[in-house]
Amino acid sequence: MTLERRPEQEEDAMRHILRSAIEPPSPDLADRVLAAIVAQPERHRETRQHSMLSLVAVALAATLVITLVYGARLARRVAVPGSNAPVAGEVGSIAPAWIGATGVQPFLTSGAVWVAERRASGRTTIYRSADAGQSWTPRLDYDGGLPSQLLVGAAGEGVLVAGQRDPAAAELVLFHTSDGGASWQRVPPPITAQEWGVPYFADAGRGWVLASLGPASAEILSTVDGGRTWVESSPFNDRANFPGLSSARLRILWTSDGRGFVVPPLGAGAARAHVVLTEDGGATWRASFPAVPPGQDVTAGNAMLDAGLRPDGSGALFLQPVDVQRGGVPALFAYGTGDAGRTWRGPVRIDGAMSGGPPRALFALDDQRWWSSSGSGADLLVTADGGRTVHRHARALPAGYVFRSIGFSTAAEGWAVATAQGRTAVFLSGDGGATWQPLVPPS
Amino acid sequence: VQPNAAEAHCIDVAEASDRELVAAARQGDVTAFEALLRPLIEPGYRLAYSMLQRREEAEDAVQEAALNAWRAIHRLHEDSDSLRPWFLTIVLNQCRMARRSRWWSVVRLAELDGQVDHAEDRWVGRLDLLRCLATVSASDRAALWLRFGEDLSIEQVAAVLGISPSAAKARVYRAAGRLRPAMRVGEAQP
Numbered sequence: 001m002t003l004e005r006r007p008e009q010e011e012d013a014m015r016h017i018l019r020s021a022i023e024p025p026s027p028d029l030a031d032r033v034l035a036a037i038v039a040q041p042e043r044h045r046e047t048r049q050h051s052m053l054s055l056v057a058v059a060l061a062a063t064l065v066i067t068l069v070y071g072a073r074l075a076r077r078v079a080v081p082g083s084n085a086p087v088a089g090e091v092g093s094i095a096p097a098w099i100g101a102t103g104v105q106p107f108l109t110s111g112a113v114w115v116a117e118r119r120a121s122g123r124t125t126i127y128r129s130a131d132a133g134q135s136w137t138p139r140l141d142y143d144g145g146l147p148s149q150l151l152v153g154a155a156g157e158g159v160l161v162a163g164q165r166d167p168a169a170a171e172l173v174l175f176h177t178s179d180g181g182a183s184w185q186r187v188p189p190p191i192t193a194q195e196w197g198v199p200y201f202a203d204a205g206r207g208w209v210l211a212s213l214g215p216a217s218a219e220i221l222s223t224v225d226g227g228r229t230w231v232e233s234s235p236f237n238d239r240a241n242f243p244g245l246s247s248a249r250l251r252i253l254w255t256s257d258g259r260g261f262v263v264p265p266l267g268a269g270a271a272r273a274h275v276v277l278t279e280d281g282g283a284t285w286r287a288s289f290p291a292v293p294p295g296q297d298v299t300a301g302n303a304m305l306d307a308g309l310r311p312d313g314s315g316a317l318f319l320q321p322v323d324v325q326r327g328g329v330p331a332l333f334a335y336g337t338g339d340a341g342r343t344w345r346g347p348v349r350i351d352g353a354m355s356g357g358p359p360r361a362l363f364a365l366d367d368q369r370w371w372s373s374s375g376s377g378a379d380l381l382v383t384a385d386g387g388r389t390v391h392r393h394a395r396a397l398p399a400g401y402v403f404r405s406i407g408f409s410t411a412a413e414g415w416a417v418a419t420a421q422g423r424t425a426v427f428l429s430g431d432g433g434a435t436w437q438p439l440v441p442p443s
Numbered sequence: 444v445q446p447n448a449a450e451a452h453c454i455d456v457a458e459a460s461d462r463e464l465v466a467a468a469r470q471g472d473v474t475a476f477e478a479l480l481r482p483l484i485e486p487g488y489r490l491a492y493s494m495l496q497r498r499e500e501a502e503d504a505v506q507e508a509a510l511n512a513w514r515a516i517h518r519l520h521e522d523s524d525s526l527r528p529w530f531l532t533i534v535l536n537q538c539r540m541a542r543r544s545r546w547w548s549v550v551r552l553a554e555l556d557g558q559v560d561h562a563e564d565r566w567v568g569r570l571d572l573l574r575c576l577a578t579v580s581a582s583d584r585a586a587l588w589l590r591f592g593e594d595l596s597i598e599q600v601a602a603v604l605g606i607s608p609s610a611a612k613a614r615v616y617r618a619a620g621r622l623r624p625a626m627r628v629g630e631a632q633p
Contacts, residue, residue, distance in 0.1 A: 014591045014619060022489050023498045030484040033509045034477050122514055145540075195605075265580065344632070 094427035095438035153204035308364030316364035334369035348387030377402030493588035
């Protein structure tokens, strides 16, 4: 039976099948949602006095907890940017939770640790610490999601690519600093666009963004001064290499000289797993096909891809083939590149199937140094030679915690967001991920 | 600017037209917004479920989308006479954000068999369908659901997805093609 021969009957069957596949919602879903709406303006009507009293109470409670539980550990913090006490210490069994945050995202820059904290109100606050998290200073507060990038150069110029405040709006939410992050200024959109993609910066100055101007019309804009000025680089109307993908939703990774690639999402076409790359600032695009892992039936329809790219073009591509028939992810493979995805080395098999737990936390610093969570999510795999040798740090976090995301600014210094029984904690490592120290949230 | 319900002009929601309710909601009338939103929560949930394939995540997505819609209600065009396409677009984008977290799809696919086992009575005979659905991209599933689950026209599907009608049609038919094997299995069963 085909849609062409019996369209009405088949459409009825489709309706029946789709509706039967939807699990009914909780009976009180509508009431819960509406109650949350009604509670919103009430929270905003809280008096200033009430807020101040709450603030003082929270501050006192936090100070008490920090003093009793973590005071002894503060003198044994790991070597991270801005730390004057580079001594690794033993990790305790409970890490301080980021209560009240709906999401946290750490960043490491030269001499500072940053944490973005998003709250239920929809606002995000950026905190900076110059002493490895012993004290925090709020540096920016905005209405929007967690940042995808925070970069500060040696001269104090920097950018912060914020999450969009309204997912339906697809705005450009970008901030610039000229004083090392002490103050941030919102960058106005350089042109009128229907939708903005998420900007990507190779460094604190050089960046690109995709602007959708209307149906089948988009442009790539580039900047060399951290987003203060932009030039229209190339039209972007390539539908052949991006079938069915909204141009503004593509995340393009760039080098500092205008090479870059897109990692298509799962299910984008039936061809071999591939990336789509440009070597001329986005004027032309073509597919690049890494070798299929031996013995694996991998296509673009069943391969989960993720990648990291450095400004010089070195980077890595991670691939996990999804077993659609039996469910699960049989293995993790990685490829290295030294030419921004034109050619790929490998694949190298990094790990077998995950034994439950959360999605893998993955990070590639360059084409040689990669990190991946493993086991139930509590172990960490590290390679410094492109996967020829892989070292496992078993249960690197306190008992019960599993990695949600990780990142490294150097081979030694990195951050991790981890959870245990719904509690979110942030950790820093100064030894390449062998040991982790919890960050105490701002009080 | 957050809508301020305390300063809003309130109207009789039972008597007001949708256009009047939209106008009042844009001015911060939470009662008007509730009246508009309540009938959209279940369609929003079903759309979220079609993308996320898990009840808890779908309910979270709808709740977050509702809060985002309330925060952004002043941006809804003043000539709008319905919240429906705008709200479904917000739900869709909330689901996209949920799926952007790394390897999200891998976990969901890995759990599919388990879901079937745990709810055997409800899902018996649906394993092939679920497997086929799992091979359809989330955005194509959303297009399919909007077209056949919510009975929207291709033009309405395109408006919610923010794509051209021809692209929406292509998505719907591509996804339908992937489900054909499961439909044949369903027909073969008594």
